[in-house]
Amino acid sequence: MISPEIYIKRALKAKYVDRIESIQTLWSGYGEIVRYRVHESGVIGEPDPHYVILKSIRLDKVNEHPRGWQSHHAHERKLRSYDMEANWYENWSSRCSKSERVAQCYGVWRSDDAIYILMEDLDASHYSVRKVKLAVHECLAVLDWLANFHARFLGIENRTDSFDLWQRGTYWHLSTRPDEWHAMTDSLLKEHANRIDSAMEGATYKTLLHGDAKVANFCFSADLNQVAAVDFQYVGVGIGVQDVAYFLGSCLSEENLSENLSFLLEHYFGELSRCLVARGESPDSAEKVVMEWDALFVVAWADFHRFILGWSPEHAKNTAFSRNMATKGVEFVLRRDG
Structure with missing residues (x-):
């Protein structure tokens, strides 16, 4: 060596x-x-x-x-x-x-x-600023980065050449966390974890995920209007809202999430649609991506909450807001599956 x-x-x-x-x-x-x-x-x-x-x-x-x-x-x-x-x-x-x-x-x-x-x-x-928490408006630069990244690599799962990243991005998806799943107490979230996983895995539109898109993995410019990302250990295939849900949960208070989630998602999806059209997708195709991922946002949130409950149920991320989002995710897959 x-x-x-x-x-x-x-x-x-x-x-x-x-x-x-x-x-x-x-x-x-x-x-x-x-x-x-x-x-x-x-x-x-x-x-x-x-x-x-x-x-x-x-x-x-x-x-x-x-x-x-x-x-x-x-x-x-x-x-x-x-x-x-x-x-x-x-x-x-x-x-x-x-x-x-x-x-x-x-x-x-x-x-x-x-x-x-x-x-x-x-x-x-000139990306020297690191943040632990963000104000709502400070999230927009990261959401722009994620939207551009997800648009750039949309359809990555259809590549026919060699692919040397994770077949499934993120560090918490169910197949890689059996010990944490077994550690969960009995609940609807534990019972339907496979359905939640399948809903995301079966999505029509996929891209590359950063895979660990917490606020600590973004480097900000001095004015906080530009960001660069680091730490790509779990980059791989998935749906864009997996990154978005994880990022927002990492940087905003429960109160800010509750009051501003709709605005933040609208911003991300607006930028995603713009990027997709700029890269040659038709407006109709871009809208289909947005509609699918928007519907699956609560599922992506529930998936990460499942990991938290098995890994460290006393964690600060186990909030009432997060539990409510996880419930919505379970309800979504139950409705979808009949």
Whole structure:
């Protein structure tokens, strides 16, 4: 295994490389994200020196899960997620435009015991603001990003060439969370979890999901009007409202959700429709996508709430609002299935 500094120096044809700071350690001890300063790169050019980010994943190191969910199944899922993220940056990220801003990938290196993902430092590219909670109007930039991203990759499940991302995006979908489902107390949500899952899986219109679209995974410009996304470990196929439901639940208070959900969904779907038409879809086709995903929003919400109830029922996201949305999701699939 080569050191991060040597890898960066080789990948960027740099004269020398300085480690500046550790930005974040990865979940359950799988590695860290580090900022480096690169001098006299033959790849990047100006400015010099240049800052880059290296996500360093150690495949041979794992600690105890902070909530006790440590199993071989969980470990293998996590390892595969880092491989998928490397695939995303290596093979897919360059397809995104400024409207779906992501970090430029400078290289990916793999060995039996490590993965390095070398990428642009978004802080240095003027996306330096991080948020934990948002005001309602501050959500719009992220909803625009999601709408553009979902429009760009609509129909991805119909590709005939090689597909090296998750066949199903998100980290909480039912087939990958059997332990959490078994841990749930008996309820209608647990009883009908398969119906909820099938309603989304059987949707006519699918796209690529970010898969972990919480507010912490978006980097904001200083005026909060532009965003870039990071952390693509669970990027894969699904319906756009899975990202939307997860994002809104991550950044707004229960009161703000209750009072502003209709406005926020209208904004997302308006931007989604505009993007689809701009990409060549007919207005009628765009409307069909909007109608299907709008109807499935409560189902997507119920699906994530099912995960929360099994994973950590005392979690702050287990709110009265969320429970009500989950009930609506169950009612939807029961009506649909007769």
